[in-house]
Structure formats: structure tokens, C-alpha cells
Amino acid sequence: MPDIHVSAAVIVDDAGRALVVRKQGTTRFMQPGGKPEAGESAAQTLIRELDEELGLVLDESDLHPLGTFVSAAANEPGHRVVAAAFAATVDPGAVTVQAELAELRWITPEDVATLPLAPLSVEHLLPLAWPALAG
Numbered sequence: 001m002p003d004i005h006v007s008a009a010v011i012v013d014d015a016g017r018a019l020v021v022r023k024q025g026t027t028r029f030m031q032p033g034g035k036p037e038a039g040e041s042a043a044q045t046l047i048r049e050l051d052e053e054l055g056l057v058l059d060e061s062d063l064h065p066l067g068t069f070v071s072a073a074a075n076e077p078g079h080r081v082v083a084a085a086f087a088a089t090v091d092p093g094a095v096t097v098q099a100e101l102a103e104l105r106w107i108t109p110e111d112v113a114t115l116p117l118a119p120l121s122v123e124h125l126l127p128l129a130w131p132a133l134a135g
Contacts, residue, residue: 001078001079001080001107002078002079002080003070003081003082003127004035004073004079004080004081004082005035005036005082005083005084006033006034006035006036006045006082006083006084006108007033007034007036007042007043007044007045007046007049007083007084007085007090008030008031008032008033008083008084008085008086008089008120008125009031009033009046009050009063009085009086009087009088010066010085010088010125010128011032011090012087012089012108012129013089013090013092013130014089015106016108016130017092017107017108018023018031018073018087018106018107018130019031019032019090019095019104019105019106019107020070020104020107020115020117020121020127021053021054021101021103021104021105022098022101022102022104022105023075023100023101023102024100024101024102025102026075027116027117028043028054028072028075028093028103028117028118029078029103029105029107029115029117029118029121030052030072030074030075030083030117030118030119030120030121031117031118031120031125032049032050032053032066032101032104033045033046033049033050033083033084033120034049034053035054040050042084042086043060043065043086044060045052045071045084046063046084046086047059047060047063051105052098052099053097053098053100053101054095054096054097054098054101055094055095055096055098056090056094056095058088058092059089059093062088063086063088064086064087064088065084065085066083066085066086066087066115066128067083067085068082068083068084068085069082069083069120069123069124069125070083071083071118071119071120071123071124072119073119074083074118074119074120075118078104081118081120083120083124083125085124085128086118087128087129092106109126109130109132112126112133114126118127121131
């Protein structure tokens with residue numbers, strides 16, 4: 001199964017809500033982030049993608065590495081996504097839908113059962129935001 005390498009952000013606000021986004025032409029919500037450009041580190045990729053997709057300007061010091069996680073890709077059948085994940089805390093008013101995004105939502109653990117979410121989000125990233133989901 002081919003791998004798609006990405007960087008992803010687990011962003012939680014002061015109210016404990018997690019940010020998920022949905023790209024245009026897709027149905028599943030996922031953590032913001034994206035694919036690297038040539039020569040970029042995982043953190044550099046995420047910083048660029050957050051700026052392009054959400055107008056969010058962060059420094060590497062704002063990102064806290066969480067590890068690398070593998071799941072089935074949400075939008076590319078027959079592929080796996082290999083995600084370098086980072087945590088960050090931001091002001092919800094600091095993000096706006098831009099670039100290829102169709103929508104963003106700040107969700108709570110109760111929303112997980114009602115939203116179409118990417119496998120990576122359900123299996124790995126949201127349990128990092130809310131450890132009670134990991135059980």
C-alpha cells in the first residue's frame with residue numbers, strides 16, 4: 001500500500017475543543033496540515049500549511065512533537081497516510097478558512113460520533129487531544 005507523508009496539527013483551544021478541517025471536494029474532517037514540499041522538515045511543512053490553509057502564523061517553538069502515526073488515507077483509497085503530528089494551542093479567532101479548505105469546526109469529544117472523520121483523526125490524533133478517547 002503506497003504511503004502519503006504529511007504533517008498534521010492537533011490544535012486545541014482554551015475550552016478544550018479540537019480543530020478539524022474539511023478540504024473542498026471531500027466529506028471527511030481531519031486535523032489541518034499537508035504534504036511536504038522539497039527540502040522541508042515536518043515542522044516547516046506544518047507551519048507553511050497552517051499559514052496557507054488557516055492564516056495561522058506559528059514558529060517551530062509553538063509546535064510540540066507528538067510522534068509519527070499511520071492510518072488508512074481518508075481521501076486516497078488504497079493508500080496509507082504517515083503523519084508527523086504536532087500539538088499547538090491557538091486562539092479560535094486566529095483561524096479562518098483559506099486555500100483548499102471548505103470548512104473548519106471546533107469539536108468536542110461528543111462530536112466524534114456525529115462527524116465523518118478521517119481514520120488518522122479517530123485512531124490517533126483526537127485521542128491525543130482527549131486521552132479519554134484512547135480507551
